[in-house]
Amino acid sequence: MSATASGAARQSAPSPGRRDQRGGLQAAQRLRTRNALLLILPTIVLLAVVIGYPIVSAIVTAFQKDAGLDPATGFFVQGGFAGFQNFAHWLFQQCPDGSGGTTSCPPGNLGAQFWTATFTTFLFTVTTVVLETVIGFWMALIMNRAFAGRGLVRTAILVPWAIPTAVTAKLWFFIFAVSGIVNSLFHSSILWTSSDWPARSAIIIIDVWKTTPFMALLILAGLQLIPGEVYEAARVDGASTWKTFWTITVPLVRPALLVAILFRILDALRMYDLPAIFGGGNATATWSVLVVQQIRQGPNSASALSTIVFLFIFLIAFVFVRFLGANVVQTTQAQQKGELK
Amino acid sequence: MSTVAERSRRASGIRTWIQAAVIVVWCLLPFYWMVVTSLRDVGYTFDTTPWPTHVTLDNYVTALSTSLGNHLGRALLNSLIIGASVTVIALLVGTFAAYALARIEFRFKGIVLGVIMGASMFPGVALLTPLFQLFTNIGWMGTYQALIIPEISFVLPLTVYTLTSFLREMPWDLEEAARIDGCTSGQAFRKVILPLAAPAVFTTAILAFIASWNEFLISSQFSSDATQPVTVAIASFTGSLPHQEPYTAIMAAGTIVTVPLVILVLIFQRRIVAGLTAGGVKG
Numbered sequence: 001m002s003a004t005a006s007g008a009a010r011q012s013a014p015s016p017g018r019r020d021q022r023g024g025l026q027a028a029q030r031l032r033t034r035n036a037l038l039l040i041l042p043t044i045v046l047l048a049v050v051i052g053y054p055i056v057s058a059i060v061t062a063f064q065k066d067a068g069l070d071p072a073t074g075f076f077v078q079g080g081f082a083g084f085q086n087f088a089h090w091l092f093q094q095c096p097d098g099s100g101g102t103t104s105c106p107p108g109n110l111g112a113q114f115w116t117a118t119f120t121t122f123l124f125t126v127t128t129v130v131l132e133t134v135i136g137f138w139m140a141l142i143m144n145r146a147f148a149g150r151g152l153v154r155t156a157i158l159v160p161w162a163i164p165t166a167v168t169a170k171l172w173f174f175i176f177a178v179s180g181i182v183n184s185l186f187h188s189s190i191l192w193t194s195s196d197w198p199a200r201s202a203i204i205i206i207d208v209w210k211t212t213p214f215m216a217l218l219i220l221a222g223l224q225l226i227p228g229e230v231y232e233a234a235r236v237d238g239a240s241t242w243k244t245f246w247t248i249t250v251p252l253v254r255p256a257l258l259v260a261i262l263f264r265i266l267d268a269l270r271m272y273d274l275p276a277i278f279g280g281g282n283a284t285a286t287w288s289v290l291v292v293q294q295i296r297q298g299p300n301s302a303s304a305l306s307t308i309v310f311l312f313i314f315l316i317a318f319v320f321v322r323f324l325g326a327n328v329v330q331t332t333q334a335q336q337k338g339e340l341k
Numbered sequence: 342m343s344t345v346a347e348r349s350r351r352a353s354g355i356r357t358w359i360q361a362a363v364i365v366v367w368c369l370l371p372f373y374w375m376v377v378t379s380l381r382d383v384g385y386t387f388d389t390t391p392w393p394t395h396v397t398l399d400n401y402v403t404a405l406s407t408s409l410g411n412h413l414g415r416a417l418l419n420s421l422i423i424g425a426s427v428t429v430i431a432l433l434v435g436t437f438a439a440y441a442l443a444r445i446e447f448r449f450k451g452i453v454l455g456v457i458m459g460a461s462m463f464p465g466v467a468l469l470t471p472l473f474q475l476f477t478n479i480g481w482m483g484t485y486q487a488l489i490i491p492e493i494s495f496v497l498p499l500t501v502y503t504l505t506s507f508l509r510e511m512p513w514d515l516e517e518a519a520r521i522d523g524c525t526s527g528q529a530f531r532k533v534i535l536p537l538a539a540p541a542v543f544t545t546a547i548l549a550f551i552a553s554w555n556e557f558l559i560s561s562q563f564s565s566d567a568t569q570p571v572t573v574a575i576a577s578f579t580g581s582l583p584h585q586e587p588y589t590a591i592m593a594a595g596t597i598v599t600v601p602l603v604i605l606v607l608i609f610q611r612r613i614v615a616g617l618t619a620g621g622v623k624g
Contacts, residue, residue: 029447029448032445032446032447033447033448033449035441035445035447036441036442036445036447036450037441037447037449039437039438039440039441039445040437040438040441040442040453042434042437042438043434043435043437043438043457043497043501044438044453044456046434046493046497047456047457047460047494047497047498050468050490050491050493050494050497051460051463051468051494053471054467054468054470054471054472055467055468055471057471057474057475058467058470058471061470061471061474138360139364142357142360142361142364143361145357147354147357147358147361149358149361150361151610152365153361153364153365154610154611154614155606155607155610156364156365156368156369157364157368158606158610158613158614159368159369159372159603159606160368160371160372161617162551162599162602162603162605162606163372163595163599163602163603164554164555164557164571164572164575164598164599164602165555165557165572166555166557166571166572166573166575166576167375167572167575167595167598167599169576170575170576170578170591170592170595171371171372171374171375171592171595172371173586174375174378174586174588174591174592175371175374177387177586177588179387180387181374181387181389184387184389185389209367209368209371213368214617217614217617217618218617218618220618221618263462266462266464267462269464270464270465270466272465272466272557272558273557273558273572276557276558276561276576277557277576287466288464288465288466288558291466291469291470292466292469292558292561292562295469295470295473295562299470299473299474302469302470303470303471306464306466306467306469306470307467309464309466309467310464310467313464317462
């Protein structure tokens with residue numbers, strides 16, 4: 001394989017003499033593309049197996065009925081084609097009524113939780129991403145300054161990132177325990193891990209603690225691409241710090257910032273570990289938690305839910321890229337060219 | 342005039358320093374609290390003294406003992422096996438792709454990059470249901486491969502992306518120079534490029550391993566008692582009394598699981614930061 005690799009490498013730098021020969025260049029281009037695709041093929045095949053197959057399979061089974069007791073009638077159903085029944089189950093809380101039609105689901109059905117889970121997922125996404133962007137920006141600005149101990153800050157900032165989320169959840173579960181340190185410090189007795197809004201706020205705080213460093217590093221990478229001369233010029237022109245920030249820093253860091261925000265949004269939308277381990281019951285159940293709860297009750301219905309979630313996330317990413325112009329590939333490529341000092 | 346400027350510069354230096362201190366404390370305090378609690382006698386679990394009191398190593402003994410049905414030692418081994426397998430597979434396959442993406446200008450490059458980027462942001466739950474059914478049908482539930490294969494879905498894109506950005510910055514002219522000096526292309530690759538690329542591959546391996554080590558969603562659904570990794574073991578850690586969390590033992594277990602990662606971070610801080618910002622890795 002290494003022979004192919006070097007062969008491809010040689011093709012990538014055509015000698016100047018060959019540049020005039022159009023046909024030769026095109027042939028070289030074709031060969032280069034072929035070699036490159038050969039090298040990429042194993043990755044694409046593997047991704048098709050581990051991601052492509054499950055997506056297709058999920059979409060197919062989402063249109064199948066789950067075998068088992070009908071939630072509405074108590075009759076045993078064998079499965080078979082379900083049409084959009086599974087989707088209606090989640091989106092409109094409709095359950096099959098046994099005679100081919102649908103009726104409202106009985107209370108206690110997981111379907112009833114879909115819109116609550118949607119609300120929770122969006123709440124977590126919006127609050128954590130906003131807080132992480134603001135705090136991350138501040139951290140990045142500090143780390144971008146030259147001062148003794150900058151290395152220490154960079155190392156410290158990686159610690160929350162490195163701790164596994166499962167450990168983070170357990171650690172903060174202890175911090176937020178009824179007789180834990182938070183309640184002790186504030187002389188309160190809030191049930192952080194079991195009441196609705198305290199549990200939600202706790203999860204937001206934990207996620208902000210864990211993920212802001214990542215955001216800060218991405219923004220820092222963007223900040224370091226801004227040449228120092230630009231700031232120098234602004235200072236010579238007498239611009240205030242505030243004005244410099246809004247007219248130079250923010251616009252210049254915008255591409256990197258948008259990509260970082262997109263990454264974080266997509267990541268927050270699939271949040272699972274924290275609510276699943278920290279607790280909080282239905283109030284903190286995100287889409288992912290709901291899918292996991294459903295799998296053992298009826299996998300086909302779970303497939304429908306995960307397909308809905310996938311489409312939602314895809315749509316949000318699409319809107320973000322389309323309307324805010326977050327060009328992920330281009331920006332990260334540019335970012336990769338600039339080195340972190 | 343100059344003293345005023347100097348004073349204002351010193352004031353801003355102090356402000357920077359205070360803010361930096363706030364960041365450091367905020368990031369480290371919860372971790373510090375975990376370590377302090379892990380060293381505390383179980384009778385003083387909720388002691389609020391900011392430094393270790395009633396110091397004991399009992400919690401570490403409890404965390405590692407199997408008498409309460411916890412198998413942290415085995416879970417550590419499992420995480421090691423799974424993490425190493427995922428990392429090796431992802432690197433074996435991903436290196437070729439990264440080489441092509443970093444080194445060769447070809448059509449469809451943007452599309453390939455976009456696909457790989459999209460794959461890394463793919464929601465894990467969407468894989469869960471179909472794979473759950475598939476693995477149940479073929480009797481793979483609770484096996485190592487049922488944990489390793491799905492993890493490739495997010496570790497491989499991460500590997501390709503991070504490695505591509507590292508390789509792009511390599512001095513490829515040296516390869517050309519080596520060939521002019523009489524090396525065959527194979528020799529040039531082996532003797533010049535490989536040693537230069539080794540740190541990049543190594544950093545990527547660390548990031549891939551950490552991603553696998555921290556995985557919870559897939560492991561919590563597809564692992565059995567025998568194959569469960571550390572994240573699942575910690576999440577389901579049980580104490581001697583029902584409905585009473587063995588906090589100090591969990592903090593000890595958490596410390597055991599986290600300390601290797603923190604050491605990795607301390608040693609390779611600079612490279613990890615470079616890798617993180619290049620690949621946009623999930624935390």
